[in-house]
Amino acid sequence: MSTSAGSPADTVNRGDLAPVPGVPRGGDLPLRERKKLRTRRALADAALRLFTERGFEATTLDQVVGAVEVSKRTFFRNFSCKEEAVLTGETELWGEFVTALADRDLCGMLLTAVGDTLLDTVRSIVEISGDDQWWDRYLRERRLLADTPTLRAYGMVFCANVQREIVSQVGARLGLGPAGDLRLRLLVDQVVVAWRCATEDWITAGGADGAEGVHARLAQALAALPTSLALTAAECTAGVP
Amino acid sequence: MSTSAGSPADTVNRGDLAPVPGVPRGGDLPLRERKKLRTRRALADAALRLFTERGFEATTLDQVVGAVEVSKRTFFRNFSCKEEAVLTGETELWGEFVTALADRDLCGMLLTAVGDTLLDTVRSIVEISGDDQWWDRYLRERRLLADTPTLRAYGMVFCANVQREIVSQVGARLGLGPAGDLRLRLLVDQVVVAWRCATEDWITAGGADGAEGVHARLAQALAALPTSLALTAAECTAGVP
DNA sequence: ATAACTTGTGCCACTGAGTGGCAGCATCCG
DNA sequence: CGGATGCTGCCACTCAGTGGCACAAGTTAT
Numbered sequence A, B: 001m002s003t004s005a006g007s008p009a010d011t012v013n014r015g016d017l018a019p020v021p022g023v024p025r026g027g028d029l030p031l032r033e034r035k036k037l038r039t040r041r042a043l044a045d046a047a048l049r050l051f052t053e054r055g056f057e058a059t060t061l062d063q064v065v066g067a068v069e070v071s072k073r074t075f076f077r078n079f080s081c082k083e084e085a086v087l088t089g090e091t092e093l094w095g096e097f098v099t100a101l102a103d104r105d106l107c108g109m110l111l112t113a114v115g116d117t118l119l120d121t122v123r124s125i126v127e128i129s130g131d132d133q134w135w136d137r138y139l140r141e142r143r144l145l146a147d148t149p150t151l152r153a154y155g156m157v158f159c160a161n162v163q164r165e166i167v168s169q170v171g172a173r174l175g176l177g178p179a180g181d182l183r184l185r186l187l188v189d190q191v192v193v194a195w196r197c198a199t200e201d202w203i204t205a206g207g208a209d210g211a212e213g214v215h216a217r218l219a220q221a222l223a224a225l226p227t228s229l230a231l232t233a234a235e236c237t238a239g240v241p
Numbered sequence C: 001a002t003a004a005c006t007t008g009t010g011c012c013a014c015t016g017a018g019t020g021g022c023a024g025c026a027t028c029c030g
Numbered sequence D: 001c002g003g004a005t006g007c008t009g010c011c012a013c014t015c016a017g018t019g020g021c022a023c024a025a026g027t028t029a030t
Helices: A031-054 A061-068 A072-078 A088-102 A110-129 A134-146 A149-173 A182-204 A210-230 B031-054 B061-068 B072-078 B088-102 B110-129 B134-146 B149-173 B182-204 B210-230
Strands: none
Touching: A031 A061, A031 A072, A031 A134, A061 A072, A088 A110, A088 A134, A088 A149, A110 A134, A110 A149, A110 A182, A110 A210, A134 A149, A134 A182, A134 A210, A149 A182, A149 B149, A182 A210, A182 B182, A182 B210, A210 B182, A210 B210, B031 B061, B031 B072, B031 B134, B061 B072, B088 B110, B088 B134, B088 B149, B110 B134, B110 B149, B110 B182, B110 B210, B134 B149, B134 B182, B134 B210, B149 B182, B182 B210
């Protein structure tokens, strides 16, 4: 089977979170696969560039594949839909997070284990991907996402799938039923919301400092989690960001 | 302008949560609008029925409009996309919730205000809609949603839009900036997750007892919220649902 | 009642995403 | 070197969704 290209009728696939056989690193692969990987990269780059320049909806897939001089059929052998070609950073990051979490000891508070794993992934993604410009590309990706409803929707669904993956993985290791514990689900959900808030703030602030910029904001957001449920209307004067 | 039919390139519209001028009740409207409303209802019914029988992806819009003997163009004047015709219950419920919340006093814990409003909406939706079969239809809607990825995705995006609406409304009343307080966002998010967990459990259990079945599970899920962040791996033996 | 308006509808042609199938060609392996 | 494998281009096709226009049903004013 191809790298992605999910089952039909599946807008957002990634039911198969995993290292994604050979998407990030392409060091010692056979020639043919390196070629395919190069095409994939070229498509993702062209897509991000063209979508940013002319807008996601206004840009035709034919324009994208034309820029790379590849047939439309080849595009869909690399990505399951137009949206997926944009979210390469998000996909890579969460894929690494899931594998990192699988290797992590779950003793102590789950919030700590999950939160710290995410914080660690933020710091190590550049090294893992071997791409110095990783955060730069991720920023462009997220900026495009921010003002494209279709992409926002796709990103949200993607995140939801990642959440299910995490809940299912952790739930299995803890011996919970497949339905999963309500509290586990809530916990994972809150971590993801913290991630969303942190990165959105980072982008709004200009997207400076790459990993450290995100790391600091994420740590802050995670720390704010326990206080959220106690929120009252009376506190509206002293706004805690 | 038509009832819905969002701006182009907007997969899920509903940026305009509001009573939806005359979608639920159609008591004393002019003849023409009642006719249109009847067509809308017929389309939604046919869509839910056909999608359930033959599957969402396998059913063509032409089949749906054929069953109602209406042109495809008319379908898109009533719904912005194929998915929207299914989620009428969800749309109605959250629309009512948002108006109910706007009328509610926000003193005390916000979690209580938001949670209780949702609980109240669950109990009053039958009366408000004037449809005795409301929960029956909602159950069929959600069952279809459960095994259709595309619809799940749409539902999630819809929920996210509702969340933004709530955060924006409450944030404005509390004098928070448009960016919103992180904690407010987290709180609203958790209530919605509680809703999702509660209704999913209700559906899995067979969808019995309509409003009361959902009400009980929702109350239970809301009560479990404060304990979620303290979750540890050690608790895995005594599974608290 | 009739004229003048508004508004929902049908029809038609069109774009663009995504799929299936097949033939050709490069790469890999014995 | 020759066959197996797998990627690619091409072509025809389905189907969601849109724009435009003519028409008819409903509404209001004279």
